[in-house]
Amino acid sequence: MEALEKVRITVKVNGKIYTHDIDPRLLLVHYIRDYLGLTGTHVGCDTSNCGACTVILNGKAVKSCTLYAFMADGGEILTVEGLEKDGKLHPIQEAFWENHALQCGFCTPGMIMTLYDFLSRNPRPTEEEVRRAIEGNLCRCTGYQNIVKAALWAAERMRGGGGDE
């Protein structure tokens, strides 16, 4: 069993397959931003506190600043860039737009990816449950009020309702 200085990884990101030889210490967030050029995923704190780097790995929201890229080898990643389909925003993106759930927008991709995981597991959340779900995502602008509203709006839209307009 060999100790590797470089490691080859293959990942599927937003439906496209990539293979790279990387340094084992490369963090997943830097792989996504610097190797793939997908800069929608942000680095806020770099200490696993703010959630700006959240992406979906194998169906689950994770903080990509606290994973080595090699840990995603063989896996499937979804970033905020992969949400829109045929020029149409994902319902969660639409919800943020409609409910004024962002100001500077720095936290937004992370918030959206966390909610993507949460709403897939809990399609009918209470306000309290939404607030708990985004515990690991910090927003310095909005005061969270409209983010929570957007989450509930998106949940309804995704269940096939019209959104709370």
Place this chain on the structure above:
Amino acid sequence: MYPPRFSLIVPSTLDEALEILSKYGENAKVLAGGHSLIPLMKLRLASPKYIVYIGKLQGLSYIREEAGRIHIGALTTHATIESSDLLAKRNPLLSETASRIGDLQVRNMGTIGGSLAHADPAADYPAAMMALNAEIVAKSIRGERVIKASDFFKGPFTTALRSDELLVEVRIPALNGFFGTAYEKLVFRAMDFAIVGVAAMLEIDKTGTIVKAGVGLTGVGSTAVRAKGVEEELIGKPASIDTIVKASARASENLNPPSDIRASSEYRRAMAVVMTRRALSRALEAAKARMKGQG
């Protein structure tokens, strides 16, 4: 903050992993979910020469009942424990504890084996491990050994695991009868570590007498502890709030918690009593509800 360089080893079987650990021992660090080790590496508090990534090993993520006990694989994530139907029925103390760890993303990556091996003195699981008299299974090429929770935590970030051993399984009782459990965690901010955390388990009989009690505290010292005085005060007594108030007063016995930026030692001692009372009250309610439901 870039972590220091290291060489990577990715075993594909458990036996391979154990071989590697016996060979590289002190120079190697196991990596599971990375949610304690990677932050430490970024801060240069850990700079292992070799990293042995066990995240790809098959068969270490499971929750199953065997002969009256629940066996949980080391790689089982906090999120899986939080949402387990088996645990909800047979040991909700562990699932409630998991649900209070960090945030949604942390729970998706962090593993029970990693949390226990890391042994943060304020981590959540250790309180439940003490309350439940859990067993921790360690494996090496020399064989397997079963370590009692009370012998496992040796000090802050220090456990009974040897450098060639892998934590492979955690065993807790499958609870029976009219039992109730609760985990109370005192925090001031979302997703924080516990200032004081109390895990409680009670069982009552048909006559309304407490027949079993387990109480574990975290955040109050160099390791989690079992509140033996509280347990003594509960067993054989009537299942009433009076009993609980009296027993909880003993929660700060023999405690010498640290003072730090989040709380003073004195405050932690006082809160150990309050949180114990809250956890036991809720556990008692659950036990009584179970008696009503089944009896």
